[in-house]
Amino acid sequence: KRGNIYLSGAGPSAWHEEYPVAKGKRQSPVDINTNKTKFDPKLAADPLTIRFSDSCCQSIVNTGISFQVTSNGAGCELSGGPLDSTYQFAQFHAHWGAYLKTTGSEHTVDGVSYPAELHLVHWNTKYDDFKDAVDKPDGLAVIAVFFKRGKEHPGFGKIQDLFSKIPAKGAKVNIDFEFNPGLLMPPDSENYWTYLGSLTTPPLYESVTWIVMKEPLEVSVEQIAILRTLLWETPNGVSQMYNNFRPPVPLRDRVIRASFG
Ligand SMILES: NS(=O)(=O)c1cccc(F)c1
Ligand SMILES: [Zn+2]
Secondary structure (H helix, E strand, O other): OOOOOOOOOOHHHHHHHHOHHHHOOOOOOOEEOOOOOEEOHHHHHOOOEEEOOOOOEEEEEEOOOOEEEEEOOOOOEEEOOOOOOOEEEEEEEEEEOOOOOOOOOOOEEOOEOOOEEEEEEEEEOOOOOHHHHOOOOOOEEEEEEEEEEOOOOHHHHHHHOOHHHOOOOOOEEEOOOOOOHHHHOOOOOOOEEEEEEOOOOOOOOOOEEEEEEOOOEEEOHHHHHHHOOOEEEEOOEEEEOOOOOOOOOOOOOOOOEEOOO
């Protein structure tokens, strides 16, 4: 189906036809070449403040390109570090690869992919709401957390238990248990890279301050597989959802800063 932005036409490499900004100066994701990142003591001096709450996740929806846990943002705010304003939590979703493949994440580190990447999306409260913020240069802040195969993550498993209830694009269910997205942060969330980028899906607005956690979060190999039990439409009909990631694009005239030395 035309609707699948990763599988219709030539996929991400064709997005520029409809969204010329795809070839812009601050696109995402990028490869994080750790030989070229620059430690910024200012980031260490003003630590990132990440606040989540037990009651901030209302529902989960199949967006047709990922799952999305949506929040009213109550008590979930992000400030400090590279941010000059307070950003409010809006949603989290993820991107992942195919069975037995190592690809799946959007950002890479020294050319290496992780099997999946979680995005926790926040909007700048200087704007009225997410929709107003989404296309402004300082509109969004997204925390990216790499998933790595390892021990099971029961917290994320609670969210994955809902996947069977959202089998198709547009399907949505309420989350009637307490879930604190803080569970999805890696043990050490002080070490991160940050740079100015964009949404990684159309419309690719250049509105995101990226905060990429250095430490991955461990989830089990089964949990990586369960991501692929979500379904999406493809040119050959409904099938398992995977490879919903944009590969890295040129860094252009940007330096990725590190909060650690
Ligand atoms: N994948 S992402 O850059 O986090 C993203 C894409 C589209 C909308 C949004 F709020 C976040
Ligand atoms: Zn994303």
